[in-house]
Amino acid sequence: MPKDGGIGASTVRREDVRFLTGTGQYCDDMNMFGQTSAVFARSTVANGVIKSIDTSAAEAMPGVLAVFTGEDFVEVGGNPAGWLINSRDGEPMKEPKRPVLAHGKVRHVGDAYAAVIAETIEQAKDAVEAIEADIEELPALVNMKDALAADHYVHDEIGTNQCFDWGWIEDNRAATDAAIKGAHHVTTLELVNNRLVPNAMEPRCSMAQYNRANDEYVLHTTSQNPHLTRLLISAFVLGIPENKLTVIAPDVGGGFGSKIYHYGEEALVLAAAKKIGRPVKWTADRTEAFLTDAHGRDHVTKIELAMDKDGNFLAFRTETMANVGAYLSNFSTATPTFLHGTLMAGNYTVPNVYVNVKAVFTNTAPVDAYRGAGRPEATFSLERVIDKAAREIGMDPIELRRKNFIKPDQYPFASAAGLEYDSGNYDALMDQMEKVADVAGFEARRKASEKKGKLRGFGVNAYIEACGIAPSNLVGVLGSRVGLYDAATVRVNATGNLSVMVGAHSHGQGHETAFPQVVAEMLGIDPQSIDIVHGDTSKIPFGMGTYGSRSLAVCGSAVVRATEKIINKAKKIAAHMLEASDGDIELKDGVFSVAGTDKSVTFGEVALKAYIPHEFPLEDIEPGLEETAFYDPANFTYPSGAYCCEVEVDPETGKVTVESMTAVDDFGNVINPMIVTGQVHGGLGQGIGQALLENTTYDENGQLLSASYMDYVMPRADDLPFYTVDHSQGNACTHNPLGVKGCGEAGAIGSPPTVVNAVIDALQSGGKSVTHIDMPMTPHRVWSAMQNA
Amino acid sequence: MYAFDIERPATVAEAVAALSNEDAQALGGGQTLIPTLKQRLASPEKLVSLTGVAEMKGISSAGGVLTIGGGTTHDDVAADGSYKALSELAANIGDPAVRSRGTIGGSIANNDPSACYPAAALGSGATIVTNEREIAADDYFVGMFETALDEGEIITAVKFPIPEKANYQKFVQPASRFALVGVFVAKTADGVRVAVTGASNEGVHRWTAAEEALSKDFSAGALDGLTVSADDLIADLHGSAEYRAHLVAVMTKRAVAAAS
Amino acid sequence: MTKVTMTINGKSVSGEVEGRTLLSSFLREDLHLTGTHIGCDTSQCGACVVHVDGKPVKSCTMFAAEADGADVATIEGQANADGSLNVIQAAFQEHHGLQCGFCTPGMVMSAAALLKDNHKPSEAEVREYLEGNICRCTGYHNIVKAIMAASGQDVSAIAAE
Structure with missing residues (x-):
């Protein structure tokens, strides 16, 4: 190993120095000579017809340089979906156009229908207030079930609110149905995977420059993938030749998925910079981030697990409604399908798996991949129904999982959901988890909690996920419009x-x-x-x-x-x-x-x-x-893990505290253990946040009630414990040269069901017959469940 | 924000004069007002910053009464300690950076239905001192964001009679960290006062049934069987009216048990 | 416009500000001290925390005019005189207490304020003190650990690589 750390060394991060001294260069930290400000006029209604927009007063305001409306972008392309999904009947998904600025209709609160460019941001805000928009409000479609039954549509031109009705694997449907019908025991669970807002701490920011001398553009933007952004702008939206457009993502303050996607604001500032011949910058405020960043999750699911009399898994059958919001964000169609359905065999030798996903348009912000993207939804459904099944048949939840684990000598293993797992050892992960978490000592800790008047619960989870989606040849066959x-x-x-x-x-x-x-x-x-x-x-x-x-x-x-x-x-x-x-x-x-x-x-x-x-x-x-x-990888990588946590529930208030959280992951070989551990920590924080705190709430009119940190519960330091993270049980990935597996999302995938399982365990230990509580398990929800049990 | 001027008077008299302009608005620590201005939900022509008024700052104690200048920060009240329950309450308002700026006068003038200080003032039977008069807490808190203050009237101080025992219990709204329900209990020679914040559409209020029970027997057990009606309590995404009603009883018991 | 003069990181600076100019805007736009970040509009995320007259303040929730005459410290002035990381900054690096770095300036400034008043904070005290600083990357584990380490406490028992 080189003297300052090669593979396997916990080398401290060199990038830290600039961040710790305030010399990082995030997008909003940069200003260009002659820079102007863009501010957007955003819909205050969830669904409405744009009858007219009068910008004349705004244009006459001090400092105003240009005003744009949807009319200005009718001739340019829409922001496309990156993955084509075909429905069970072979029909391609519905792909309504997603314009730079709303035209004809506004479809969610925050949908931008106009933009002002002015010398200063305050002048632009003043001018936005002077835009006279006559928007006729229509009833909002918020709930997915209602949207599917409705006779009016988010996008009138497609005549339905269903984007697609996807079956995976359709050929396995009959066998799965039959296995469930003939099973000794079937456990059924209906659940909601709560909608989350990614909330990278740096709000989105885009700044465009146009150089008339050689017809070149430079876009500084908060992106996780500048080339993809450039490709989307060049090939689909504005048609700027790629060789005339440079996209720069400088220091970016977190993404978690939300900065994968191309957003209309990027196209707007580019078009505006050319029109006025000066740099144009837009920086989101936090409210705009809540209203317009792509949200995550939002599945409503029914899952069934069929078992024989010994607890051997025979089948998983899942029906899910996945909210895609008002427009298709770039990977919104891949997330609930190939990143979700393909994982529905979990770590198990189950022979039959069938997943049906209906994607639904609603008058809400677009929903797309958020840390984990489909795999948290899969893991949550599986690991919750398995836990429920263990309780129903009276088997220890760890034992039931072990009984059905794929064994180390079975790799490569073709899962019933269509993936080929290359390596793993789930029993070894579970062994290590039981050891480092001192699972044997739980009963003593439970008694100590009871002495303080608290209910203590233990929850466990085994996950597998798929990272580094690939290879391009395969994803192309499955509908991906990009290489990976x-x-x-x-x-x-x-x-x-x-x-x-x-x-x-x-x-x-x-x-x-x-x-x-x-x-x-x-x-x-x-x-x-x-x-x-x-x-x-x-x-x-x-x-x-x-x-x-x-x-x-x-x-x-x-x-x-x-x-x-x-x-x-x-x-x-x-x-x-x-x-x-x-x-x-x-x-x-x-x-x-x-x-x-x-x-x-x-x-x-x-x-x-x-x-x-x-x-x-x-x-x-x-x-x-x-x-x-x-x-171009030969396959996904398949990290897996065994997680457990212990919670205390205050029976008087319903408040849950996470007392311990243990994550034992197989990431294959590890390059920098310190960084890998940090990635897991972050995922755990977000996963515990999903389980206990975070929720995105729209009212029946499509108004976002949780649109600021006053109402959206971000996990804080005092909501979370120290974690125990272990990746000693790595089995090298067999098909990439480093033998590494992905580690960035594991914590967010493995932790939510772990926490829910622990809370259910705690409540049952207190004599309550509660079998499920939807996330987030707020004090109010836990207390209400206890009242009704 | 819309444009406005800022004045920084040095005395109460100057501040009152500056506020006589009808489009002027007082600025305390700004921890509520500034976010409101950012949303363009207010458009004063002039803000009169009270942070430079020395005579409105500081804490003094005489004859069992603690007098806190209206411009005193939460941080300074937290550090004082001569009225323990009040200092503990102040130490849990917002976060450290908010406590460096936020003031008791600003909080009580705003009377947010989920704020902590109104519970302390009402629960302690405090007196709100303004540039014009003294107002008993019972007369001061009129409703949600409503008080007995007139236009341009400034809270120069709040006088707290220090009770025999007191305690404040806050069950936080987990996002804003305001009180989902907060209960301030104070036991004095004249009886017990119980003030509830966070729960009611009417803002901070007293729970008289609990006061009566506790005046007879100052113990958590004295509250057994007492319940709060959910009628007219706040229901929002963080908790139903029924849940808040339940929490009022739980927090009151805890405050009584912890009172010292 | 009003003229303001204040001391920032030990140097006297002056500028012309509007009434509505926030201290954070004055720092970022007028003085180009862009280490102070803006992550929310409701005074909660804490990315903008600076010290004003020795106390932690959310610079997005204070007007520049109110800081006239004040002594202001920002992240840019935290390093040692020779440019090396100070004890808190070094602990954040050593214990991987930052990832994307956006919340980091506020975290460091809050940590400095805490350690000035509380030389050996417990885990619970650190967590409570950080109530007004939101981090989305780290799950806080290594931030809490770094602050405890910066206070001279032995953190070797706190799990991590």
Whole structure:
């Protein structure tokens, strides 16, 4: 390992220094010469017909430079859905146009129908108030069931509120039905996977510049994937040629999915910058973030688990309604389908799985992937119904899971939901969890809680998830409209330091530290001599960005491939310098040597030779030392884990406190354990938030009641415990060169059912016959459940 | 925010003069008013900042009465400690940064139905002192966001008679950290006062049935069987009226048990 | 416009502000001290916490005019004189108490305010003190740990790599 930490070292993060000293450069921290401000006029009704918009008064206001309405964007394209889903009857999903600015109708509170560009933000706000919009309010479609039954539509032109009716796997439907019909025991659970707002702490911000001299645009924007944003703007929305548009995602203050997507504000500031010939900046306030960032989850589900008399799983059958909101966000159709249905076999040898998902348009903000994206919904349904089943048949919940686990000798394992799991050992994870969480000591802790007047519960969960969605060939067949590879360029500079340009984007994940650890390990050099470049389409190769716990598994693999190419070429150069054959050159600790001799040259000497190629075999080797690789994985990676937690419930108030939370995960090989642990911590915080605190509430008129931190319950430090995180039980991924699995979402996937299972356990220990409480399990909900039990 | 001017008077007299303009509005610590201005829900022409008025700051104690200047921050009340229940209440308002700026006068003038200080003032039987008069807490809190203050009238101080025992129990609304239900209980030689915040559409109010029971027997057990009607209690996404009614009883018992 | 003068990170600065100019806007837009961040409109996220006359304040909920004459400290002035990270900043790095970094300036400023008054805060005291600082990335574990470590307490028993 290099002196400052290669693979496996908990190297502290180099990016921290700028964030800790206030010198990070987030989008809103930058101002351009001549910059103007954009402010949007947003609908205050959930559903309405735009009868007229009079902007003349606004245009005459001080400082106003331009006013746009939906009319200005009729000729440009819509913001597309990235994944085509076909319904069970073979019909393609409904894809109504998502315009830059609403035109004809507004479809959710916050839907932008006009925008003002002014010298200052306050002038723009003043002018927005002067826009006279005659919008006739229509009844709002908020609840999915009502929307499916309604005879009026979010999008009139499609004549339905159902986007698609998807079956997975349709050919397994009859066998699953039959297995359930003939089963010894069937456990049924109806549940809601609550709608969440991602709430990255940095609100979205987009700033556009237009250079008339060469017809070029630069967009600084809060994005997890600048190339994808550029592609969507270029190929679908504005038609700006890709070679004329640079998209830069600088320091980005968290994403959690919400900054994957292209949003209309990005297109608006670009169009406005060209029209007025000056830079245009828009920064969301938190209310706009609540109203317009893509939300997450929002499934209403019925799941059935069929078992034989011994508790062997025979079938899972799931019916889900998934809310897609008012418009299709870029991956909103993939999330409830291929990222959800394919995981519905869990960690189990169950032979029959069938999932039906109906996606529903409503007059609410668009819903898309949020940390976990489909897999939390799958895990929650499975692990809640299994827990309920264990109670119904009187079997210990850990034992019931173990009984049905896929065993280590069964890999690769073809799941009944269509995936091929490459590696894992779920019993070993459960063993480790029982050990580090001292599960054996629970009863004593329960008694201690009871002495204080509290009910204590223990909850357990086993999850598997799928990260780094791939390969492109397969996802293409399944409806994806993009490829899911990533890319890296390793540039060795003449003086021996390296710039590594990557397609993944780091907005908290620590790539600037972890990726150099990989390269340093391979080259045997100081990681401090390696810098990561990301986020700027003019500097980096075309990559698909960061989401779905893909960065290390996919982009990291591209880094490995590019570095391998560097090593191969460097060996040729070294062989020439040492007058030896390339096959005899060995690389160790940054030194190339001829095997069995003391002849050697350093990595730095080879680099210099590559750029000052005097006495260079130009006929065999090109000068320079720079290589690019694109990596398209053979399969997903399949992290898995065993989680448990203990809660206390105050029986007088219904308040739940999480007393302990243990996460034992199989992430395969780990590059930087400190960063991986931090990723799990963050996921746990969000997962506990979903289970106990967070909810997105629209009233019957489609008004968002939880539209600020005064009502949307963000987890705070005093809501959460210290966690116990363990990833000692890794089984290397078999198909990527690092043997790594995704770790970014695991905590958010594994924790919600763990917490709910623990609360149910606590209430039952108190003699209450409560079998389910929907998330978030607020004090009010827990108290109400206890009153009714 | 709409544009406005800020004046920073140094004395109460200057502040009163500045507020005589009908489009002027007093600015205390600003922890409620500034977010409101950001939403463009208010459009004063002039804000009169009271933070520079030295005579409205500070805490003094005489004859069993604690007098707190209207411009005294939550932080300073929390640090004082001479009226323990009040200091503990102040130490749990908002968060540390809010407590550095927010003032007792601002809170009581605003009379948010979920704020903590109104419960302390009403529960303690405090007297609200303004630039013009003294108002008993029982007469001061009129309803949700409504008080007996006239236009331009400034709370210069609040006088708290220090009770024999008192305690405040807050069950937080988990997002805003205001009280979902808060109950202030004070036992004095004249009897017991119980003030409830967070629960009612009428704002802070006294729970007289509990006061009567506790005046006879100051113990949590004295409240057994006493319930609060859910009629006219607040129902929102954080709790139903019934839940709030239940919490009023629970928090009152806890306050009695913890009173010291 | 009103002229204001204040001391920021030890240096005297002056500027012309409107009545409605927030202290956070003055810092970010006029003085280009963009380490102070804006994450909400309701005075709750705490990304904008600075110190005014030694006390933690949400700079988005105070007018610049009200800071006239005040002594203001921001994240940009926290490092040691030689530019190295101060003890709190170093503990945040050592214990991975930040990820995206957006809430971090406010967290560091709140931590500094806490440790000034409470030299050895317990876990519960740290968590309670951070009530007004929201982080979406870390689940708070490493923030709490870093602050306890910065106070000189042995945090080796608190689980993490």
